[in-house]
Amino acid sequence: MNSPKVLYACSEVYPLLKTGGLADVSAGLPPALAAQGVDVCLLLPAFPDVVAGVEPEGPSLLVPAGGTMGLPTGLGPWPRPAPGPSPWLQRGRITASGQAVMLLHAPGLFDRPGNPYHDASGKPWADAADQFAWLGWAAALLGTGLDSGWIPDLVHGHDWHTGLAFAYLHGLAASGHRRPATVFTIHNLAYQGVFPPEVRGRLGLPDALFHIDGLEFHGQVSFMKAGLQYSDAITTVSPGYAREITGEEQGCGLDGLLRQRRPVLHGILNGVDDAVWDPANDALVQPGFDADHLQGKAVAKAALQRRMGLQERSDALLFVVVSRLTEQKGLHLLPGVVDDLVQRGGQLAVLGAGDPQIEGALQHAAQHHPGQVALHIGYDEALAHGVIAGGDVILVPSRFEPCGLTQLYGLRYGTLPLVRAVGGLADTVVDCSLEHLDDGSASGFVFHDLSLQGLSGAMRRAFALRRRPNDWQAVQRHGMALRFDWARAATDTLKVYRLSLAATHGTATA
Numbered sequence: 001m002n003s004p005k006v007l008y009a010c011s012e013v014y015p016l017l018k019t020g021g022l023a024d025v026s027a028g029l030p031p032a033l034a035a036q037g038v039d040v041c042l043l044l045p046a047f048p049d050v051v052a053g054v055e056p057e058g059p060s061l062l063v064p065a066g067g068t069m070g071l072p073t074g075l076g077p078w079p080r081p082a083p084g085p086s087p088w089l090q091r092g093r094i095t096a097s098g099q100a101v102m103l104l105h106a107p108g109l110f111d112r113p114g115n116p117y118h119d120a121s122g123k124p125w126a127d128a129a130d131q132f133a134w135l136g137w138a139a140a141l142l143g144t145g146l147d148s149g150w151i152p153d154l155v156h157g158h159d160w161h162t163g164l165a166f167a168y169l170h171g172l173a174a175s176g177h178r179r180p181a182t183v184f185t186i187h188n189l190a191y192q193g194v195f196p197p198e199v200r201g202r203l204g205l206p207d208a209l210f211h212i213d214g215l216e217f218h219g220q221v222s223f224m225k226a227g228l229q230y231s232d233a234i235t236t237v238s239p240g241y242a243r244e245i246t247g248e249e250q251g252c253g254l255d256g257l258l259r260q261r262r263p264v265l266h267g268i269l270n271g272v273d274d275a276v277w278d279p280a281n282d283a284l285v286q287p288g289f290d291a292d293h294l295q296g297k298a299v300a301k302a303a304l305q306r307r308m309g310l311q312e313r314s315d316a317l318l319f320v321v322v323s324r325l326t327e328q329k330g331l332h333l334l335p336g337v338v339d340d341l342v343q344r345g346g347q348l349a350v351l352g353a354g355d356p357q358i359e360g361a362l363q364h365a366a367q368h369h370p371g372q373v374a375l376h377i378g379y380d381e382a383l384a385h386g387v388i389a390g391g392d393v394i395l396v397p398s399r400f401e402p403c404g405l406t407q408l409y410g411l412r413y414g415t416l417p418l419v420r421a422v423g424g425l426a427d428t429v430v431d432c433s434l435e436h437l438d439d440g441s442a443s444g445f446v447f448h449d450l451s452l453q454g455l456s457g458a459m460r461r462a463f464a465l466r467r468r469p470n471d472w473q474a475v476q477r478h479g480m481a482l483r484f485d486w487a488r489a490a491t492d493t494l495k496v497y498r499l500s501l502a503a504t505h506g507t508a509t510a
């Protein structure tokens with residue numbers, strides 16, 4: 001199959017709607033796949049920000065409920081999510097990029113302001129199971145040929161939000177419906193979409209799927225497990241994470257299943273979108289810079305210090321963070337090293353939002369060290385570029401990290417990553433040990449123990465390297481020259497598509 005048609009189902013895409021790296025991937029990978037001949041159409045829930053960024057094209061399609069589809073016993077009938085019209089699909093194109101999309105409109109489910117996953121108090125939306133069951137159902141129906149003008153050869157779903165698509169496709173195939181090839185990508189195994197067993201009736205999930213080798217997880221319904229169980233192939237976003245999740249420590253209770261599925265589990269490292277993250281051509285960072293012209297980086301540092309209310313000192317080693325402030329990111333350790341960091345003449349600028357405890361502790365540190373430590377709570381795309389460009393060292397001390405993108409952006413912008421050796425961080429950053437300095441492979445600072453000692457040891461190595469400007473520059477240059485491009489990730493993803501297409505249709509592999 002030369003140009004496979006792929007339905008790429010996900011819940012967010014940059015620049016329309018972004019809460020994390022998933023959105024960057026949904027923007028970066030599809031065009032790279034298209035450049036290699038794949039006909040990709042995104043399927044997204046019609047959240048208001050998404051609708052606002054899409055130009056509709058052609059007529060809409062109704063999404064029929066389960067009971068009307070001649071499904072096997074137990075599947076459907078589906079409830080209407082709210083009085084009013086049934087869910088429908090609208091084809092269109094993302095205005096900014098021209099990317100083909102299919103938007104799932106479901107009255108009452110997606111058309112609300114705020115975060116796509118939780119309410120203003122941070123609690124998950126009460127109807128999350130219904131929201132993403134409909135996304136899965138729409139993906140499954142498109143896979144069976146609902147839109148006769150565009151029938152995908154393969155359905156590629158991302159994270160738990162799309163997991164049920166694979167269970168529905170399994171059920172539909174059992175009753176004689178067309179079965180496309182399927183690939184499921186784990187971006188974060190820690191978020192699983194687990195709901196009480198009572199949702200089964202409502203979501204049209206038959207008892208036949210509710211067992212340990214199905215989508216049952218400790219008596220509950222797991223959307224993530226459905227994706228892992230019923231897809232032809234599974235990918236995740238770094239080779240390191242692919243290994244880690246087959247072990248107990250990072251397996252989040254699903255390591256047994258992942259060990260069973262190891263033959264079809266592939267770790268494919270994410271890429272960096274050059275159109276968005278390139279210090280020489282970044283509209284949000286002026287003037288631009290590259291490894292041979294670093295004056296722009298010094299300007300960005302001074303601008304960042306002013307913007308964040310830090311003392312404008314070029315000699316202060318400026319540590320930065322751009323992150324969700326959660327346990328995952330290991331940032332609970334940060335307040336414990338701030339005093340030492342400041343005493344050594346460093347500064348800290350944090351952009352992030354999340355756990356109120358971490359926010360509070362960092363706020364306290366900022367109050368305690370005015371002019372040296374600054375915190376901006378919130379989500380701000382433009383400031384994120386300014387922080388990554390202006391910092392000297394970007395901190396990513398994660399407890400676990402499927403891939404991580406900010407360390408890759410840091411490398412590109414000459415902001416040396418300081419990371420914990422886990423998942424994609426361990427795959428992408430090489431510590432400044434003497435041997436790595438000697439062979440030219442060093443690109444940042446890597447520590448192992450998730451402890452204050454581990455983190456502060458790596459920070460001390462950063463201060464020590466800064467006192468050796470030639471070595472610092474060599475490391476910076478090496479990092480800036482590294483390329484984690486989407487073309488390579490697309491080539492590897494296409495290989496997985498071909499394997500799964502071959503398994504489904506018996507077509508030749510590339």
Ligand code: ADP
Nearest residue numbers: 020021323324351352378379380384404405406
């Ligand atoms: P995760 O997806 O686990 O949050 P990643 O490193 O893969 O982590 O991706 C995070 C993405 O979100 C990056 O593009 C980063 O720049 C962005 N980001 C995180 N926090 C913020 C914030 N507070 N403001 C702006 N962008 C942010």
Ligand code: GLC
Nearest residue numbers: 021022187237401402403404
């Ligand atoms: C998840 C992971 C992050 C990864 C991103 C994109 O949010 O936490 O490590 O980079 O997905 O794949």
